[in-house]
Amino acid sequence: MALGKDYAAQECSIARALEVVGERWTLLVVRDALYGVRRYNDFLVRLGIPRAVLAARLQTLISAGVLEKRRYQDSPPRDEYLVTARGRSLWPVVRALGAWGNDTFDDTLPLRTFHHAACGAELGAHGECPGCGAFVPVEDVEMRPGPGLDQDPADPVSRALLGPHRLLEPVDAGTGALPAPAG
Amino acid sequence: MALGKDYAAQECSIARALEVVGERWTLLVVRDALYGVRRYNDFLVRLGIPRAVLAARLQTLISAGVLEKRRYQDSPPRDEYLVTARGRSLWPVVRALGAWGNDTFDDTLPLRTFHHAACGAELGAHGECPGCGAFVPVEDVEMRPGPGLDQDPADPVSRALLGPHRLLEPVDAGTGALPAPAG
DNA sequence: ATCGTTGGTTCGTCCATTGAACTTACGGCG
DNA sequence: CGCCGTAAGTTCAATGGACGAACCAACGAT
Incomplete structure (x- = not known):
């Protein structure tokens, strides 16, 4: 910069x-x-x-x-x-920024929610698991689509991210189809 | 942007x-x-x-x-x-970014440390007080100069921030002098 | 041989940043 | 009164980076 x-x-x-x-x-x-x-x-x-x-x-x-x-x-x-x-340790920054954006523009429904993969509980305001109280590192976070998310994005990568997804796990954009295609 | x-x-x-x-x-x-x-x-x-x-x-x-x-x-x-x-709620973002910068460029001594004003304990890796375990909001944070900080900065504002300082409290840059002037 | 995919580089245009100069509003000094 | 200093801006020319389209390269498939 x-x-x-x-x-x-x-x-x-x-x-x-x-x-x-x-x-x-x-x-x-x-x-x-x-x-x-x-x-x-x-x-x-x-x-x-x-x-x-x-x-x-x-x-x-x-x-x-x-x-x-x-x-x-x-x-x-x-x-x-x-x-x-070093990149994984940027998760607190990215998460905090997203949380602030979500709080600030609260006119819309949440787009995604983040959960402790081990117990499924949604992360607290500071990225901690409400159950154990400890900060959840990025490799233990599961991302789930929220009610405000567009259900039919244009690009295949965003489509592959529509379902629940463990962070850091590779996104499979190879199939442009949904996880369980109906047609 | x-x-x-x-x-x-x-x-x-x-x-x-x-x-x-x-x-x-x-x-x-x-x-x-x-x-x-x-x-x-x-x-x-x-x-x-x-x-x-x-x-x-x-x-x-x-x-x-x-x-x-x-x-x-x-x-x-x-x-x-x-x-x-809304601006105060950006503290987690700013803090996380500073913590990452500090960890990443660890070739130098820490420039400033942040403490829970109530008990004086230095904040943990995620901004929480190690004593009570809860995240410390910005109004309860005290900033202290670290060993790597320049002791004689050029501008009066940075000079006013040399001593311990409660965040959000106005910086008095009116006096270019140190808090306890020797001369 | 040609086309499509992936992962780039090059290039002309345009907009944002930069740093310096200028402006406004006032208080203090002689 | 005229002049200087300070705080908080605005204006302006030059530059640098972002943008988007086009081009390039290596390879697989047809």
Whole structure:
């Protein structure tokens, strides 16, 4: 991002964090990565982001150690982007931001809810499990569609995210169909 | 911010939150507001932000209900910017981002620490008080300088923030001197 | 040989940020 | 009274980044 020219934003860990994740689109890329999106094209269609910008953001996130590029197929060569431990530790940020957005624009129904996968309880206001009281790490979170969510999104990736989904588990956008196709 | 052209970033509370606080500088303005900065010029010198951008961001934050403009003097007319309840509820976001930045760039000493004002205990990894276990709201947080902090910053606002400081309490930048001047 | 898919790069246009200069409203000083 | 200083902006030229369309490359399928 570079505030001022390069790093004029004094000594502050918030400013340094924003140098990495404060650019346009970056936190949405991280959000989708935490949701389980892993492929270039899947990010592309779900975000509607310009290709050049996506490539630049992925590169920045890799340099920052938030994502990791891994070859999952040799012929043709295909890579996927995985969330590192450092990226997973951005979950509190993403979750807090989403919670604030949900509280702030409360004119609409909740779009998604997050639950402790172990017990199914919906997470509290600060990301903790109401049962055990402890903060739930991203790998133990299950995302469920809320009443306000569009039931028929245009892109296959969003369609694959319509059902309940364990975070970080890869999203299967291969089938454009619903999990249990009726037709 | 307007992703895409206006609001192409589908239905997602994170995207909507970023429409408000995702623009360059905005979260740093919110951070300083939570720290107790209230005046246009104080934001200006502490952030090193262009005047036009600061004016635009303050306006955006007021429109979003995060800040509130209040006249504190009539002659000459002077206004200050106060954090609303909605702005205070951004504390989890700001705190989580700072915590991530601190963990990520751990090559340096911590710059500031946050404590539960009631008991003095340093906040846990998720903003909770280790004693009572509950999340500490921003009005009950005390900020203390850490070992990595520059002891002689250039601008008077940062100087006023050198000592322990209850969040949201107004920063007195009127005196450029230290709390207990030796000279 | 051609088409489609995936994962990019390049390029022209346009908008936002930047930093400097200018403006307004007032208080204080001599 | 004229001049200076401060707080809070607005205006403006130059620049940099985002946008979107087009192009490129490697490969599988037909």
